[in-house]
Amino acid sequence: MPTVRVYVTLKPSLLDSAGRTVAGALQKLGYQELEQARIGKLIELQLSEVDDARVKEMCDRLLANPVIEDYRYEVLQ
Amino acid sequence: MPTVRVYVTLKPSLLDSAGRTVAGALQKLGYQELEQARIGKLIELQLSEVDDARVKEMCDRLLANPVIEDYRYEVLQ
Numbered sequence: 001m002p003t004v005r006v007y008v009t010l011k012p013s014l015l016d017s018a019g020r021t022v023a024g025a026l027q028k029l030g031y032q033e034l035e036q037a038r039i040g041k042l043i044e045l046q047l048s049e050v051d052d053a054r055v056k057e058m059c060d061r062l063l064a065n066p067v068i069e070d071y072r073y074e075v076l077q
Numbered sequence: 078m079p080t081v082r083v084y085v086t087l088k089p090s091l092l093d094s095a096g097r098t099v100a101g102a103l104q105k106l107g108y109q110e111l112e113q114a115r116i117g118k119l120i121e122l123q124l125s126e127v128d129d130a131r132v133k134e135m136c137d138r139l140l141a142n143p144v145i146e147d148y149r150y151e152v153l154q
Contacts, residue, residue, distance in 0.1 A: 062099070
């Protein structure tokens with residue numbers, strides 16, 4: 001069954017407060033090489049058939065918020 | 078600056094209730110081709126230098142919970 005992996009990320013211009021918290025925690029743990037962390041979502045869909053237009057629609061309607069988030073996806077067979 | 082993308086997913090044997098909710102919502106919206114959805118995290122780290130052992134350590138100590146989650150990562154230059 002085909003799997004679609006959707007990657008949802010906050011738009012780069014927006015402040016990612018969860019990412020900042022993670023970055024601060026890692027730096028406090030001694031990982032000084034860390035400059036920035038940003039957190040997004042990874043959604044794996046198993047579909048009986050893949051139709052590009054419908055996958056885009058799912059992302060726009062439910063999986064991502066196009067106002068504040070970007071997304072991309074890849075189809076794995 | 079190198080970027081490391083960490084993908085954190087719930088172990089396959091565990092029930093993903095958020096994923097179930099998303100799957101149910103998409104099916105109700107008419108996407109009957111959807112069989113399953115699972116939700117994970119995508120963490121993008123910007124590092125001044127990449128040391129594999131240290132990236133693994135960051136994942137094990139803070140980014141993933143090895144008891145219930147799997148992770149993998151890739152390094153983008």
